[in-house]
Amino acid sequence: MRAARRTVLTVVLTVLCALAGSGVGWAASGHGGPDGESTAVAAKAVAAKRPAWQATSSAPSPGLPAERRSAAPALLACDTHAVGTWGYTDQAGVRHNGMNIQVQVRDLLTGALIAGLTDSAGRFDICFGAAQFTQLYVTIKAENAAWRVQNGTDIYNWSTPVRANPAAGSTVNFGGLLPGDGVTGNRAAHAFDVGNDAWLGVPHSNGCWDPKDTTCRQLRINWLNTGPEDMDHYDQVGNVVLLSPGTPDAPMEVMHEIGHALMDDVYNDAFPSTAGCPVPHPPSQASTAVCAWIEGWATFFSLAMNHTPVYQFRNGASTNFEIPSWGFASVANGDVTEERVIGALWDLIDINSGGSETWDQHSEGFGAAFSTLAHHVDNTLASFWTSRGTDGFDVSDASLGSLYQNTIDYGYRKPLLDAQPQFLPTFTQPTPPQNFGLTTAVHSWSVIALRPSNPTDFDLQLYDDRAQTTFLGGSSLNDQAVDFVAIDSNLRPVGDYYPRVNQFRGPGTYTIESVMGFDTLQPGSSTTFHLNDAQVAAVQDTPLTAGVPVTITLTPQSPISVASLFVMGDDPGNPSSFVQARVSAVASAVGSNSGGQPVSVTFTPTRTAEYGIVTTFDNVGGDYTLTRS
Numbered sequence: 001m002r003a004a005r006r007t008v009l010t011v012v013l014t015v016l017c018a019l020a021g022s023g024v025g026w027a028a029s030g031h032g033g034p035d036g037e038s039t040a041v042a043a044k045a046v047a048a049k050r051p052a053w054q055a056t057s058s059a060p061s062p063g064l065p066a067e068r069r070s071a072a073p074a075l076l077a078c079d080t081h082a083v084g085t086w087g088y089t090d091q092a093g094v095r096h097n098g099m100n101i102q103v104q105v106r107d108l109l110t111g112a113l114i115a116g117l118t119d120s121a122g123r124f125d126i127c128f129g130a131a132q133f134t135q136l137y138v139t140i141k142a143e144n145a146a147w148r149v150q151n152g153t154d155i156y157n158w159s160t161p162v163r164a165n166p167a168a169g170s171t172v173n174f175g176g177l178l179p180g181d182g183v184t185g186n187r188a189a190h191a192f193d194v195g196n197d198a199w200l201g202v203p204h205s206n207g208c209w210d211p212k213d214t215t216c217r218q219l220r221i222n223w224l225n226t227g228p229e230d231m232d233h234y235d236q237v238g239n240v241v242l243l244s245p246g247t248p249d250a251p252m253e254v255m256h257e258i259g260h261a262l263m264d265d266v267y268n269d270a271f272p273s274t275a276g277c278p279v280p281h282p283p284s285q286a287s288t289a290v291c292a293w294i295e296g297w298a299t300f301f302s303l304a305m306n307h308t309p310v311y312q313f314r315n316g317a318s319t320n321f322e323i324p325s326w327g328f329a330s331v332a333n334g335d336v337t338e339e340r341v342i343g344a345l346w347d348l349i350d351i352n353s354g355g356s357e358t359w360d361q362h363s364e365g366f367g368a369a370f371s372t373l374a375h376h377v378d379n380t381l382a383s384f385w386t387s388r389g390t391d392g393f394d395v396s397d398a399s400l401g402s403l404y405q406n407t408i409d410y411g412y413r414k415p416l417l418d419a420q421p422q423f424l425p426t427f428t429q430p431t432p433p434q435n436f437g438l439t440t441a442v443h444s445w446s447v448i449a450l451r452p453s454n455p456t457d458f459d460l461q462l463y464d465d466r467a468q469t470t471f472l473g474g475s476s477l478n479d480q481a482v483d484f485v486a487i488d489s490n491l492r493p494v495g496d497y498y499p500r501v502n503q504f505r506g507p508g509t510y511t512i513e514s515v516m517g518f519d520t521l522q523p524g525s526s527t528t529f530h531l532n533d534a535q536v537a538a539v540q541d542t543p544l545t546a547g548v549p550v551t552i553t554l555t556p557q558s559p560i561s562v563a564s565l566f567v568m569g570d571d572p573g574n575p576s577s578f579v580q581a582r583v584s585a586v587a588s589a590v591g592s593n594s595g596g597q598p599v600s601v602t603f604t605p606t607r608t609a610e611y612g613i614v615t616t617f618d619n620v621g622g623d624y625t626l627t628r629s
Contacts, residue, residue, distance in 0.1 A: 039180030040086075040140055040158040047087050047097045047176075050120060053307050054200050073112055076129035080166055084174035085122040086140050088189030091249035095178070097122030098189055100196045102144050108135035108162055117144060130168040137162045138174050142188055146209065147195040147219035149188050156188040156223075184225045187248035191223050194254040201305040202262070203367050210266045211374050217265050219258065223248060234260035236271050250314035252302045259301030260294070263373065272379040283319070283339040286332035289380040296341025296381070297373070304366045309346050321346055325358070325405055326432070327507075333407035335381045340406045344381065345369060347402035358425055359414060360405035361398065368393045385410055397437060413437035413466060413498055416448070421513035421534045424501075434501040435468065436512065440487060440494040444517040445568060445612030448499050449484035449537035450475075456508025460485060462579060463498040472497070472579040476504070482616040484537055484582050486568045490610045492578040515539050521552075521613060526627040533621040539614050542628060544569075544605040551602040551629045554589075554615055558622035559596035565589045567601060568612035586611070591618060 082105045086098040103124040104115045112133055116126045128136075142149040142156040149156050158179050166172045179185025198219075202209060208216035220240040229244045234257050241257040248254060264271045277291035283299070286292075299321070303309055309322035321342045324331045331339050347360040349369060368388075372378075376387035385403075389395040400412040409432070416422065416438040424434060440446050450460045459476035460483040463469070475483035487497065501512060513536040521527060521542040531538060544550055554565045566585040570577040582588075589599035605611065613626065 038158045038185055040160050040177040041180040047095045073110055075114060076132045078127035078129050079168050080130040081125055081127050081171045082138060083125045083171055085176045086118050087122050087178055088186045090190055098193055100144055101192060102141040104139040104141060106137055106139055107133040130166050134165050135162050136166050142192040146199055149192045149221045149223055151225060158185060188223060191221055191248040191254055194251045195219060195221060197305050198255060198258050203370055209262055219261055232257055236264055252306060252312050253314050255302035255305050256298045259298035263297060266374040267377045270377045281338060284331040286336045289336050292336050292338045292341045293380045295338045299342045300345040303346055304349060326407055335408045340408055341381050343406035344403040344408050347405050348399060357405055359401040362402045416514040418514060418516050421511050421536055423511050424509055431503045431506060436499040437496060438514040439496045440489050440516060442516050442518060443489050444541045445486055445488055445539050446516040447484050447486045447537050447539045447614050448514045449482055449616060450501060451482045451511045451536045452480055453509040454480050457505040458510045459502045459504050461500045466498055468498055468500060473581050475581045482536060482618060486580045486612050486614055488570050488578045491572055511536055513537060517541050521626060521628050523628060526625055528623060528625045530623050531617060531621040535617060535621055537614060537616045539612055541610045542613055544611050546605055546608045549604045551600060552613060553598055553600040553627045555598040555625045556596055556622060561620055561622045562591040562593060562595050562618040564591045564616045565599045565601055566614040568614055
């Protein structure tokens with residue numbers, strides 16, 4: 001027994017393997033190994049490299065042992081090595097190295113067996129005792145402790161010819177091996193490699209697919225290499241993925257079914273009911289929140305494991321699930337639509353495209369999404385989102401925007417930052433209201449302003465609460481006039497506000513901006529400021545005295561600039577007046593369409609207070625001078 005322990009220790013240190021289990025099966029064709037298994041033939045092609053994001057260590061993934069075969073004799077101390085590589089050829093004729101597949105070093109006469117796993121380059125190096133392996137051969141078996149590929153009850157495997165009487169202390173090189181049974185063998189090996197891609201992509205803390213398990217469930221992929229096509233599904237009763245003959249040629253569809261199996265595993269077989277789910281289930285069509293979640297998760301899982309938003313179907317078609325957003329008439333909206341759920345989950349984990357996506361500005365990786373899936377049983381995306389918050393993951397507007405990018409609105413309020421205008425894209429009608437959030441931070445006047453594009457018309461409303469039930473004020477001028485709402489934080493406490501934009505006439509675009517006033521225009525003074533073309537408005541305080549006339553003038557420096565001037569005042573005894581719409585200005589002057597013309601107001605205030613001077617910019621930016629006399 002001491003010698004046997006030394007042997008196993010040597011193998012574990014060399015290839016991180018354990019002893020293999022019994023029950024060697026065979027493929028449907030190409031029988032030729034010593035025990036009737038399919039043959040493994042020498043490889044001639046150069047293998048493609050694994051993607052940079054996959055594991056590239058020389059050792060196999062940890063947590064993938066096989067069980068010792070009880071009928072195997074006790075092993076002698078190892079003194080000789082069997083080495084080689086394993087790979088397969090995909091449907092495009094590209095050779096790939098096979099990782100984490102079981103390699104059995106066997107003896108035809110004694111039944112001695114010792115096993116290991118291939119590393120990320122498909123290599124194996126297994127130490128054995130030459131005296132015990134006089135009729136040496138190698139079997140590649142599509143199984144490890146975490147997953148396997150089978151045909152009914154038989155596990156796919158391939159064996160080499162016998163190497164007789166290896167010399168003690170030598171290295172027996174079996175070279176590069178490929179399945180010897182053609183398309184069948186390559187498809188089986190490909191399906192196994194998709195399982196490996198899933199294993200590399202799912203976070204592990206206990207060597208199981210499910211981080212809660214104490215006894216791991218093995219993922220079983222039952223690939224029937226003959227029979228009808230288009231029968232792919234996950235069998236919830238048998239806990240097995242069923243694949244049609246041609247499906248291994250479409251690895252993303254294999255991964256989709258693995259996604260179902262993973263959900264069932266971490267849900268401890270409490271898989272959501274599929275009753276009423278359409279068959280087939282076109283991703284772009286609305287169904288139910290449950291159906292969209294089940295299928296949406298599985299396709300998202302396939303995208304996440306392949307690090308791409310583009311799903312490749314078996315028929316050669318493809319869909320980029322990152323593209324559809326609001327206004328895509330061909331895709332139904334909301335969390336009852338599979339395609340929207342897929343896009344929302346993808347946008348949560350991806351790296352946004354340099355800000356080109358209007359609402360998706362969040363990226364966190366796959367781990368957070370999987371952690372919530374693994375620790376709750378959620379039947380809809382909405383339930384998953386609640387669980388996500390319970391787990392302490394981000395459910396703020398930063399991540400809600402990823403959902404909103406995909407027409408799923410769980411209370412998203414797009415943040416407005418001070419003096420940072422936002423240009424919103426073209427919407428087709430009907431368009432949903434656009435909701436925003438901002439926070440005032442200084443005790444002065446501030447303004448939220450909206451400038452529509454020609455010939456559209458948008459209206460602005462302002463609410464005091466996130467649920468948008470407490471209305472504070474609004475502006476709904478016609479045509480391309482700049483709508484705005486001003487807030488007097490000299491009298492009203494600073495805090496959060498929630499604007500809403502409704503499209504009155506469209507389709508079209510608009511720019512919205514929130515600005516706080518940090519400057520004060522004193523009596524008999526002037527100030528010059530610069531605004532870029534995107535900016536919509538500016539605001540500053542000015543102290544006025546009741547009964548004392550005042551003139552305020554705005555002069556643009558550019559001959560094409562068109563700007564307007566508004567003076568905002570309120571009643572300290574009436575809190576409802578602390579929020580003012582454009583039409584409530586105590587004095588105003590609208591800029592000339594000819595451009596470059598100064599605008600001026602002269603009036604006598606009725607109260608002594610801090611008034612707000614709001615300037616709006618109807619076309620382009622530039623330098624402006626504001627004068628009080």
